[in-house]
Amino acid sequence: MTDIVSPLPGTFYHKPDPNSAPFKSAGDTVAVGDTIGLIEVMKTFIEVKAEAEGTFADYVAPDASPVSAGDVLAKMG
Amino acid sequence: MAIETLFIANRGEIAVRIIRAAQSLGLKTVQAHSEADAEMLAVRLADKAVCVGPAPAAKSYLNIAAVVAAAKEAGADAIHPGYGFLAENADFARAVEEAGMIFVGPTAETIERMGDKVAARIAAKAAGVPTVPGSDGRISADEALSVAEEIGYPVMIKAAAGGGGRGIRIAQDAAELARLAPQARAEAEAAFGDGGLYLEKVIVNPRHIEVQILGDGTGAAVHCYERECSLQRRRQKVWEEAPAFGLPEATREALCNSAVALAQAVNYRGAGTIEYLYDAAADEFYFIEMNTRIQVEHPVTEMITGLDLVVMMLRIAGGETLPVTQDQITCSGHAIEVRLNAEDPLMQFLPFPGKVASLSIPEGEGLRFDHFLYEGYQIPPFYDSLLGKMIVHASDREAAIELMAETLKDLDIGGLKTTAPLHLALAADPGVRAGDFHTQWLEPWLDAGNLTATDAA
Numbered sequence: 371m372t373d374i375v376s377p378l379p380g381t382f383y384h385k386p387d388p389n390s391a392p393f394k395s396a397g398d399t400v401a402v403g404d405t406i407g408l409i410e411v412m413k414t415f416i417e418v419k420a421e422a423e424g425t426f427a428d429y430v431a432p433d434a435s436p437v438s439a440g441d442v443l444a445k446m447g
Numbered sequence: 448m449a450i451e452t453l454f455i456a457n458r459g460e461i462a463v464r465i466i467r468a469a470q471s472l473g474l475k476t477v478q479a480h481s482e483a484d485a486e487m488l489a490v491r492l493a494d495k496a497v498c499v500g501p502a503p504a505a506k507s508y509l510n511i512a513a514v515v516a517a518a519k520e521a522g523a524d525a526i527h528p529g530y531g532f533l534a535e536n537a538d539f540a541r542a543v544e545e546a547g548m549i550f551v552g553p554t555a556e557t558i559e560r561m562g563d564k565v566a567a568r569i570a571a572k573a574a575g576v577p578t579v580p581g582s583d584g585r586i587s588a589d590e591a592l593s594v595a596e597e598i599g600y601p602v603m604i605k606a607a608a609g610g611g612g613r614g615i616r617i618a619q620d621a622a623e624l625a626r627l628a629p630q631a632r633a634e635a636e637a638a639f640g641d642g643g644l645y646l647e648k649v650i651v652n653p654r655h656i657e658v659q660i661l662g663d664g665t666g667a668a669v670h671c672y673e674r675e676c677s678l679q680r681r682r683q684k685v686w687e688e689a690p691a692f693g694l695p696e697a698t699r700e701a702l703c704n705s706a707v708a709l710a711q712a713v714n715y716r717g718a719g720t721i722e723y724l725y726d727a728a729a730d731e732f733y734f735i736e737m738n739t740r741i742q743v744e745h746p747v748t749e750m751i752t753g754l755d756l757v758v759m760m761l762r763i764a765g766g767e768t769l770p771v772t773q774d775q776i777t778c779s780g781h782a783i784e785v786r787l788n789a790e791d792p793l794m795q796f797l798p799f800p801g802k803v804a805s806l807s808i809p810e811g812e813g814l815r816f817d818h819f820l821y822e823g824y825q826i827p828p829f830y831d832s833l834l835g836k837m838i839v840h841a842s843d844r845e846a847a848i849e850l851m852a853e854t855l856k857d858l859d860i861g862g863l864k865t866t867a868p869l870h871l872a873l874a875a876d877p878g879v880r881a882g883d884f885h886t887q888w889l890e891p892w893l894d895a896g897n898l899t900a901t902d903a904a
Contacts, residue, residue: 379800379828381503412789412798412832436483436502436829 457529804862
């Protein structure tokens, strides 16, 4: 399992906007550079990108939850 | 005064600013804070602090029911909303009054009226304030030429039924308009089933100039001169001055008087700002909107007038009639404010919510630093990036720019990236020094690579 960790403190979102589907679901293929979520930091949204390829396992941090830098956001199989 | 205990429904530097004003009037202060803000400076300075909810602003600072209940519970008789959050929310102003407290600001009706673009434009026109010339309502493609002749080129042509920028075209002259108007009509018809058009004058490279006003709700109002806020990035002001430079005296007088006329016409209560676009080439100004709150850049006005605008707001909210007359308000010297944000200007302004490792603030005549920092303070990532505002006041603009550059070099905020390098580069720029800029100036200046790591050194 590979962890995807937060590069910054902020609020983590699974979806590009509240009415859309999450960026990834369990079983999805993940390529390097794929966006897996957003971190809102000081009113700016920063894309969290996969740094390795694999299969998406699940989100660890809940949607719209506060996270610290280094927190595990999601896991890949 | 009718206020004994003031509840501050905001955070950051403006909460600190409001507490200091309240304390100078002998008021007790109760500071609202979210779970993420328990350690902020305003919490430490206030007589009492109350948690109003979790970190996300929607659940704390923007939660009307929670804020009003917390203020009531704390025994407050007035609420100051600061800027942002609920400051221009008419429902909040109403809820505060319905709970038997004073809202430090205008009435809910004024907030609603001036917050509505169309209603505000109508109020401005009725008070004789110039608005951006346009085709009062819809016109046909055939009428476009005669309307454009009246308001002057360039003109912007758009679908009357449209929105979101769709179908907007700019015509520099009659020939171009004759070519574009039928296209615009056809596109409007296809997109909205309605070929009606709307024409508006394009103000090329306008400056942003705004007038500070104070009113007491009885129709009495004064202006506190104007501010120049043209240096903007992504529609956020980054550097503000007072007074506006290079403004002909007759224009300044007309501008400030028009703001007073509008404030009087709407029986404005409290501190407010009327924003204008200024076409320097034509020496014309046009109303854009009114902000019914204290603004981030209010200190530059305080520096040139010697007034304490937040104290004025509190005294007016406490029931006093206008505490100053127009002839008591004078403009002296030149003031500049720069916004220091927790962002790395050399990394596309990436937010930097770090911890304040050290803090050394220059002090001296004409210097003021409004902020909420202390050594060891961890900046929360949940809110905007404004750390503080460095404000300088000197005899003239050149001296003020010089003082700003020296002061920023002496300011040390350890452990954080801030926008200070941007302001140092701006202070050294010949265009800024000459006052040769407008609202469309800063972004191309940044894109052209004018800010480099060497400036920051």
